[in-house]
Amino acid sequence: MDANAPPDPALLRFRTRVLAACALVLVGFIALGARLVWLQVFRHVELDEEAVANSTGIVPIVPNRGLIVDRNGILLANNYAAYTLEIKPSEATMPLPALVDEVAKVVPVTARDRRRFQKLLDEGKSVGSIPIRTKLTDEEVARFTAERFRFPGVDINARLFRSYPWGELGSHAIGYIGRINETEKTQMEDWPDDEQANYRGTEYIGKLGVEQSFEKELHGSTGAEQVQTQASGRAVRALASEPATAGNVVKLTLDIKLQKLVEDLYGNRRGAMVAIEPKTGEVLAFVSKPTFDPNLFVDGIDPVSWKELNESPDKPLLNRALHGTYPPGSTYKPYMALIALETHKRRPEQSINDPGYFWFGNHKFRDDKEGGHGVVNMYKSIVASCDTYYYMLAADLGVDTIANYMAGFGFGQPTGIDIAGEARGVLPSTRWKRETYHRREQQKWYAGETISLGIGQGYNSFTILQLASAVATLANDGVRMKPHLVKEVVNEIGRKPRVVPPQEMGRMNVKPENLAFVKHAMEGVNIEGTAAAAFKGAGYTSGGKTGTAQVLELKANEKYHANEIDERHRDHALFIAFAPADNPKIALAMVVENGGFGAAAAAPIARRVFDYMLLGQYPSAEDMAAVQQAQATTPIGTPRTADAAWPPANVGPGAPPAPDDPSLQANLAAARTMTAAFVPRR
Template structure:
């Protein structure tokens, strides 16, 4: 039997349901209203900022890097703009497929792909990575017409570094390279992270590295309104980037070219500087390298050619490689003898062609000896026996103490990185250098070899040039430097890099005069006379021949020795002799006699610097020149 409900009951139940539903809806509306209030009132600033961030992108604007010019204003490093095709991996689903598709529009070879993978490994996930650089206008037009097919791919205008003189200044200028993790750590440590936003490259080696903070400039920014595809619609605000400072150097392009060509491809180094200021006029390390190879990321083939070459073109021989100075050490030894009272200019010895110490015979360079030898003749004819005896009389401690203030065995402080210390031997040095007690002991025979610039002696060409500059500048030493002026990019004001006198050596004028007079006669009647025959200016110099390996008492025969085991050729020079404006050290690796290989290079450099005379060809090499009239070095 069916039970019937009264209408009043049903109406009551309906009302209850309506009330419950109404309360529920009211509560939901309250929650929704509360949420709206929280989001739109309490959290307004936060979400407004996020919305603006989605609409507005802050794009860093890298600064224009400062230029580098020589003393006459000729450009050595500059910037040029070029289009780069870049991929943002975070916005591309299939990078490889995208690259293949792009290859149908612009040329992308295997080198571009390898470089892209390398850069991608070192880049942050959200950063764009170049797949092609230096696009032509035609290639840019082709891509732009099809850009809608490639989300996450775009063309950007970037600045690239250019070195117009190629390998002529490779070791001086250095090069630009992509920022790596070590660079990032240095940038972060210096508190410059924000200033390098949007910057992919940084100075590597040379002046590009040592003056990075000045050359780089200050990064600007743009507030850009973007669409849903991330493409710029309009620029809302701009903070202009400040370009980097420019550098005016002390070096001369033409002098550098003359010096480089004089080496004719031979291995070696040359440093020429103004002894009165320390300004470097030419700095050559031969062979060199072309820094332009590194601008876009060096190819594997080019890197192997440089890195695997037996001539080591990446090695800066001028400041890093240390060699025995040979007889170029003798003027400093002679000055030590005079200053320390162990010799007078008139005091002489009789040279039989050898010196006996501890039962060992130290041979002179001239069989039969040089006869009666005083201070002057010992330098002019480069008499080894004289300096064997002088070293024995001075003792190693006195030699080391006297030579240290000239900068031997310590970095000069030149304003490019990578300088070596060299070795100024002493008992203290030897004790620190070796571990075994037997090796730590200093032997008297070692002092004898030090006296002629052999033994443990090892100095860089920049150290010899600095020491010579100090000697001819009456004991005043200046720190060698390559930058003469720093130019403000906004005002154009020049700030001079003031000459920095390191120290003043208390040397007696009469003793300096004795040494300098002998060095002048080296180029007139001594071991350097052949190279400077007919020179219309007075020049002081000293030849040097440094052994590569021990002769163990036997005489050196160049023809019997492999080329890379032959003696190194040295020459130090200054001119004009009466008022020196240039001092230099020249080294030719395995070049034999200093008079034969290094001195002719110095002659060509001095002829150009003092007379403006350009050489007609390379200087005479080992095959067509011999030692000077006096023999020896």
């Protein structure tokens, strides 16, 4: 080839392309090197943190719920560890009914389990994980673990379950916990950020009673665990953790042995009793009958059990002591007498002649005693419970005077007790009627409506808690204390108790001699009056007042015959009392629904309560059975000691462990170990 010949154009194009390609490759390597330097040097820390974050997750550690104990340290609500089999609907790869059927081939699933699962699914459509089986045995855990790969969306978790070892005992006061529903989730969104953060991972909260009202104390502080995860998000290894702090121990004012005694004395009857320590307001017994088993709600109540409770004519879910309202009947009379003395409408020695009725206008208000009580002064009007005396007194006082004085005892207004759901009741007055009714003719107060108020009938309607608070105020010489169920809260850190101090709500501006007279007359009720049979031979002096409240209004000249009326339409039996009379340690109010006369159905129960509190005596078995049937007044048989009757044999294998019992602590430690073994998915 001639050296002077011009270059071949094709060769030049080739060389140009090679150089361009080399330059492009060189630029690419320079860019990659620069990017590598940027990532490895300048963004090393940031990217390293992101990489770690992509392979780790933060899992909340739900704290152990605080314990609930009675005033003597007897455990009322505790926790136990167990495995649960749960389904996460969002991760299931087959229809849920078919998935449950397949799971049931490995681990037994009962019809109740299926109903509960469906109910929880319907109630919380966005709930992440729903239990299909609880309290799995070790064998069931091992069997399912071996076949877990077949069931995407189904997992085993370790849970701490709430337990109420005495079953139905004290259920309305203690309450129960349940799964957080959609409504509660929405409400939680309004909580402060720190409180919302503390409830991450929490699936159960208090729903009733102390469990609900002291939720924040019982919940504890949520911890956190950093875990290494697979690409699927499953945690495989714990990296670091900040432990949770268990909830505080809540100590109640209740004496659970007394609570058990009262509930047993009621038997199958409906009603309520509240017993209070007058000087402090501490609630010693808080009874609503019938009761219910709070354990049914812990892992989700099934629809059949819910229907039975919700549709029962006995209304076991109704807290009769807190929310039920009743006419007070003749238990109103001591307060009426006190108003008469304070307003100078009556003097103690001033008497009336009772013919057995009182005419007002064209209406005849009958006394409960045919033919009347004869000559009646104020003392006898209380001891013998003379209706005619109080018909006349009510007419003289007027509705607003009655209302103004009764309000001082707390009638018709919430007591402020430390659990939610308290009813206000009705303390009638002219103002109340104007504000209650809309039609003008209904708003007018008629003088005849005042008459029946004097014997605790008419529009009068109060809770048993209000009645108990009122009689405690009377026993405490007019000083009204706020009733409370929680005695102290023991902090989990340091175990230092925070005592709930007694809180004075007001003082009645009444003369001491007038109070003393009324209390003396109430002593007469239990010595020589309507409750004398129940308190015969008692080793202490007490004051009381029986009451019988109409459920159905009788027509003019119509007589009451209990045997001819449906049981649920019969009169309520009421009783208020305090003891010992000279220095009251306990005051109580109670109702036996449709029980008839307070002297026969209610006062005998109060006698056994005072015997227990003041003498340490527990009724004999035959006496207990007779009281349940309203067939006993004075105790029969040889009384037992209170300790001999505890623990009850019909609610469990024995008393549960105390909060510091090693077996309980071992159980809680086991739960923490189990939780670490089955860390929930991110």
